[in-house]
Amino acid sequence: MQYSIPGLLFRGFHKCDTRPFVVEGQQVGLIKSDVLKHLIKYPEVFCTRDCEQTKQGFVELNPAFRDYNERTEQLEKVLRNLRSEGLLPALKGWRDEYFEVKSEHRALLKMERAATPLFGVRKYGVDINGYVRHPTLGLCIWLQQRSNTKETWPGKWDNMVGGGLSVGLGIKETAIKEAAEEASIPFHLVKSLVSAGCVSFYFESRQGLFPNTEYVFDLELPVDFVPQNADGEVQAFELLPAKECMDRVFTSDFKTTSAPVVIDFLIRHGHITADDVVDFTQIVELLHVPLQSFYTYKAHLGQSQRQHQNLQGETKNYRCSSLQKSMENGHKRAT
Amino acid sequence: MQYSIPGLLFRGFHKCDTRPFVVEGQQVGLIKSDVLKHLIKYPEVFCTRDCEQTKQGFVELNPAFRDYNERTEQLEKVLRNLRSEGLLPALKGWRDEYFEVKSEHRALLKMERAATPLFGVRKYGVDINGYVRHPTLGLCIWLQQRSNTKETWPGKWDNMVGGGLSVGLGIKETAIKEAAEEASIPFHLVKSLVSAGCVSFYFESRQGLFPNTEYVFDLELPVDFVPQNADGEVQAFELLPAKECMDRVFTSDFKTTSAPVVIDFLIRHGHITADDVVDFTQIVELLHVPLQSFYTYKAHLGQSQRQHQNLQGETKNYRCSSLQKSMENGHKRAT
Numbered sequence: 001m002q003y004s005i006p007g008l009l010f011r012g013f014h015k016c017d018t019r020p021f022v023v024e025g026q027q028v029g030l031i032k033s034d035v036l037k038h039l040i041k042y043p044e045v046f047c048t049r050d051c052e053q054t055k056q057g058f059v060e061l062n063p064a065f066r067d068y069n070e071r072t073e074q075l076e077k078v079l080r081n082l083r084s085e086g087l088l089p090a091l092k093g094w095r096d097e098y099f100e101v102k103s104e105h106r107a108l109l110k111m112e113r114a115a116t117p118l119f120g121v122r123k124y125g126v127d128i129n130g131y132v133r134h135p136t137l138g139l140c141i142w143l144q145q146r147s148n149t150k151e152t153w154p155g156k157w158d159n160m161v162g163g164g165l166s167v168g169l170g171i172k173e174t175a176i177k178e179a180a181e182e183a184s185i186p187f188h189l190v191k192s193l194v195s196a197g198c199v200s201f202y203f204e205s206r207q208g209l210f211p212n213t214e215y216v217f218d219l220e221l222p223v224d225f226v227p228q229n230a231d232g233e234v235q236a237f238e239l240l241p242a243k244e245c246m247d248r249v250f251t252s253d254f255k256t257t258s259a260p261v262v263i264d265f266l267i268r269h270g271h272i273t274a275d276d277v278v279d280f281t282q283i284v285e286l287l288h289v290p291l292q293s294f295y296t297y298k299a300h301l302g303q304s305q306r307q308h309q310n311l312q313g314e315t316k317n318y319r320c321s322s323l324q325k326s327m328e329n330g331h332k333r334a335t
Numbered sequence: 336m337q338y339s340i341p342g343l344l345f346r347g348f349h350k351c352d353t354r355p356f357v358v359e360g361q362q363v364g365l366i367k368s369d370v371l372k373h374l375i376k377y378p379e380v381f382c383t384r385d386c387e388q389t390k391q392g393f394v395e396l397n398p399a400f401r402d403y404n405e406r407t408e409q410l411e412k413v414l415r416n417l418r419s420e421g422l423l424p425a426l427k428g429w430r431d432e433y434f435e436v437k438s439e440h441r442a443l444l445k446m447e448r449a450a451t452p453l454f455g456v457r458k459y460g461v462d463i464n465g466y467v468r469h470p471t472l473g474l475c476i477w478l479q480q481r482s483n484t485k486e487t488w489p490g491k492w493d494n495m496v497g498g499g500l501s502v503g504l505g506i507k508e509t510a511i512k513e514a515a516e517e518a519s520i521p522f523h524l525v526k527s528l529v530s531a532g533c534v535s536f537y538f539e540s541r542q543g544l545f546p547n548t549e550y551v552f553d554l555e556l557p558v559d560f561v562p563q564n565a566d567g568e569v570q571a572f573e574l575l576p577a578k579e580c581m582d583r584v585f586t587s588d589f590k591t592t593s594a595p596v597v598i599d600f601l602i603r604h605g606h607i608t609a610d611d612v613v614d615f616t617q618i619v620e621l622l623h624v625p626l627q628s629f630y631t632y633k634a635h636l637g638q639s640q641r642q643h644q645n646l647q648g649e650t651k652n653y654r655c656s657s658l659q660k661s662m663e664n665g666h667k668r669a670t
Binding site for chain 2: 171172293
């Protein structure tokens, strides 16, 4: 297996011509100029302007909209118009399924799922790595084959269980629900679910921008358990030894956007190691692209406000993480 | 527990006034201007120039030096001079211990360990999370208290086992050696060592730049095993339940640069989860700062060369990872 990752996925991001998409003073997305040219036809809904302090250009949802419902309705009206004009390919996949746009855990509006790549909204999902410690084959991993009738990635191999975070459900709750629907995993087994972190990656296509974060869970299953699909979205399940699973992940039969989850699992469980793979650290970095640093509009604003307040002789306490504090104390001690 | 990580550590990096440090055409470090002003007094050893294609300024070790030994000797002569002048605080910690400077797994030279922050050389280490599944206390973690006579972080609490990668040893080999020296872990136990990825983080202090990557290993230990130090560098070991361990990591009694390893362990084992911690995804991203993207000088050069060759009508195959390829194919299929 030969890896050599030049970080192009990550660097590509910086080159792309995007502006922050701001709702209620907080950045929730990124908009490319080829999408912006359609949005500016609706000045009663979208304003483009520059931040007073940083001079950075951004796109704002009209701050006069009063609440969650008004923001949702106004945005949806525009999206339905754009869909009927047929100029944005992403909207051809309209699903009548909502995605909740949040900022710091506060829901700001909901948006048709097919439109999220146009606004570069961060998407969150859950994935369960179902595995077995087989007495003779060693670590084995359950994969699912997606139904041929699915809108996205039909017929491709995928993680045992996965799904997007939808309106109104928590992260572990979503994982448990998907485990029941996709693989009929009973409660006495699913209660052993272990949260194991998240992977973040980014890609661009003609549909738009895909800044994705998947919360990953590991679930050890008994050797004799066989997943059964309950919602018609899966056509088969297969248990593969780690090595064969790794090989399949790199074929075109595997859903590309699920590959990072399997690679992360194999790294965490010692089946891809620094001693046997070139560019191991780059792979780990590529599985954790710092999407957070591309959604910093509010932070910039906060910084400018802070500087402004300091000039006026005012001081204020800002929230700062324990880790951050601990690092800062560390610097002082080290110097 | 309140976390809110604004990514300052990461953003701070971009603001800092640094130039790539290049040896044999490959970037191996970053040099700040306050260090550069001392190095340019040795023009026979260091040249500062701009990349022809990218116009990016960089510092180069004289490419006329023939080999590993000549590069090492010439650099060391400068460092000993600078040390005697006493202008660089980092060199007061001179240890007579070498760190091997590599590029893509090829050793280019060795450098006094205390000087590495001046050249922003990426440092690599290993850490072992020693843990116990206790029948009543649940997941417990072994911590070590560093000896009061250690040069760095004396008396602080730290991971059970950790150490820098040194000349001539592999990654797992280093972990096994350190496990024996620091905690007297016998071979029948250490053979259960599981590679579990790496954490990468970055900080700056008056000593210089610290772009660190730690290869992490997990080691489950029997309930009745007690680590014993063998090399005089540890004054105590203590077994702590996960919750108490987490609390200690955020005190000033804990070695700051070891905290990311413990936090990563607690995340991977389900003791810090997305449902109970604000900014979970940011924490995971902060544990995997994309250091690779700050050491791209060679990649830039490669890109320019490639463009140049393409202009001349030549084509060449460049190494590309399976993951990268798989992502690119995915884009095509998705569009």
